[in-house]
Amino acid sequence: MPQLWIYARKSSYQGKKRGRGRSVAEQLDAGHMFAEDEGLSIGDTYVDDDRSASAFRTKGREEFERLIGDIEAGRIERGDTVWAYQSSRLQRDLRVYVQLRDVCREAGVLWHYNGRTYDLSKREDRRSSAYDAISAEDQADELSEGVRRALRANARRGRPHAWGLYGYKRLYDSATGELxxxxxxxxxxxxxxxxxxxxxxxxxxxxxxxxxxxxxxxxxxxxxxxxxxxxxxxxxxxxxxxxxxxxxxxxxxxxxxxxDEATFYAVKAILGDPARRTNEGNAVKHLLTGTSTCFRCEGPLWAHPHHSGYRQYWCESGRHVSVKADPVDDHVTGLLVRRLARKDAARLFAVKPRETDRTKKLMADVARWKAELAEAPRLVKAGKLSAVGLAGLEGALLPEIEKAERQLGAARVNPLLAQLIRPTPEEVFAVWSGLELRQQRTVVRAAFDVIEVSSPGQGRRNVDPAEYVRTEFTSASTARRRAAVAEA
CATH class of the missing domain: 3.90.1750.20 (Putative Large Serine Recombinase; Chain B, Domain 2)
Structure with a gap:
């Protein structure tokens, strides 16, 4: 005896026709009523809830695929009927229509939708069902175009998308329900x-x-x-x-x-800094790793544990230097703390122009341009920007940055350096001790041009690091440049 196989589907999105479509439960009820009226037993039901059938779908239709598989496997036999409320419940994509039509035609399985049964072995029924499939696909295209138009219009008007943005709340008109x-x-x-x-x-x-x-x-x-x-x-x-x-x-x-824009683009540049991404690995856990250099080969020094239990900095490229790390860290920290407590530290590290609307705009522009330049090498590597394009970008932005910085007429304040400038070394050290290692390393990079380490000498112990550690504080011009980069 022929059986009825019920397929039900409903998309979550209904647009302005929300509530007009038949729910899955209503479709199943209609299918069961049809089976009862026709005296057919129900073989199985297939339900794809919250699933689109159009070419724009982002989720698979697992139950529809199971239906196809049961037809191909012969579980749904010749003379059986696949029931759906409408043609669009089965498909809104002509490619899927052709797949289902051919499978049913070969297996001798009938379709029923919109109150009519279709025998796919008949030319007239294939033509009629094809027209219905074209109409269903066109409706899906029309709906998609309407959604895209609405999204573009909302974007131009500055209105938000469907989901809320963290940090904000929405207020709706009590009369219309509109945002x-x-x-x-x-x-x-x-x-x-x-x-x-x-x-x-x-x-x-x-x-x-x-x-x-x-x-x-x-x-x-x-x-x-x-x-x-x-x-x-x-x-x-x-x-x-x-x-x-x-x-x-x-x-x-x-x-x-x-x-504000200056803060946003400053943060974007900080997060895009290749040095920061490198530092997020487990290797950088020491103050001067990668920032201090070997006196002979000028390569960076890296920290390693010594078998006796202490840390040491050494030159990996040529093993020219191998020194205990703690005395070097303490020496550099002491120099920095004393330097930041001097009266001229403010002039060197914390000169800031009077902020007006114009200077704020210039600061935001500089921050944005530097963020674009910082992003450019990644785009070149990813194949999204050519080397010629990179050169053109640098040629366009670098003069603008230089012009804006001349107009600002002073260094940007590195916020870390600014908070470290205190009247006494004790106060500076108290603030320094409260910083994270990443922040301390940022201060060191901004404050020093040179941290060069040589060997204290074979067999010499307890040597003052001042004898083998050469440092140069950043010059005023370099300080302005580095502080600007650190903030932007």
Whole structure:
């Protein structure tokens, strides 16, 4: 006796026709009623809920594939009927229609939808069902085009996409239900600002994550924070009030910025710094690793454990230098602390122009341009930017950066150096001791032009590091440049 095999499907997205479509439960009820009226037994039911059938689908239809497999395997036999509420429930893609049509035609399986049964061995039924399939695909295309138009229009108007952005809350018109305003969330917005300021101060992603989780601050998903979430947030232009669409800036957003542009582009440059990415590995756990050099070959010194239990810096390229690390670290730290406590430290490291709307704009422009230049080598490596394009970008931006910095007329303040400048060495050291290793290394790179280490001599012990460690503090011009890079 022929059997009825019921297929039901419903997409989650209904657009402005929400509620007009038949739910899966309603489709199944209609299928069971048809079976009862026709005196057919039900072989099986196949349900794909929250699944699209168009060519734009992003999820597979597992139950539809099972239906095809049962027809090909002969479980659904000749003379049986596959029932669906409408043609569009089965498919909205002509390629899928042809696949299903050919399988059913070969197996002698009938279709039933829209109150009519189709025998795919008949030319007239194949033609009629093909017209229905074309109509279903065209409806899917029309819906997709409408969605894309709506998204583009929302983007141009600065209106948000479907999901909410962490740090903001939405207010809706009580009469129409339409979105009225997007405002900073009083609980989440301060967290966003805190994250950007921490990154600007060169704090590590891990320390920010640990701090938020220790305080029990819910993440955007209501769970614990992770480094990936922090990084994605930090490079999202939405936080400076820019509406993005398909990865491109679409204009100003309807919501206010939570972060100023100078801070945003400074953080983007910091996160894109190849040195920072290298330092995130397990190798860099020492103050002067990679920043101090060998007196002979000028190669970087690296820290390694000695078999006696202490740390040592040595030159891996030629083994010209092998010295205990702690005395060198202490010597360089002492020099830095005393230098930052001198009266002229402010002139060297912390000269900052009076901030006006114009200087803020220049600072933001410089930060953005430097972030673009920092990103360019990665794009070249990925094949997204040619070497000629890189040269053109540098030729266009470097003169603009130089011009803007001349107009600013002073060095940018490295925020780490600024907070370290204190009247006495004791006060400087107290602040220094509270910094993370990553932050201390950033200060060392900004403050010194040269940290060159030689050998204290064979068999000599307890030698003053001043005898074999040569340092040069950064010059005023270099300080301005490095401090600008560190902030931007």
């Amino acid at each position: 009225d305003q997007v405002l900073p969330d009083p609980e989440q917005a301060p967290i966003v600002e805190e994250i950007f300021q921490a990154l600007k101060a060169h704090r590590s992603l891990a320390s920010i994550v640990d701090g938020l989780n220790a305080r029990g601050v819910p993440s955007p998903k209501g769970k614990t924070w992770g480094a990936t979430q922090i990084r994605q947030m930090a490079v999202n232009p939405s936080y400076i009030g820019v509406r993005m669409h398909n990865g491109q800036e679409a204009g100003r957003a309807m919501w206010p910025p939570l972060v």
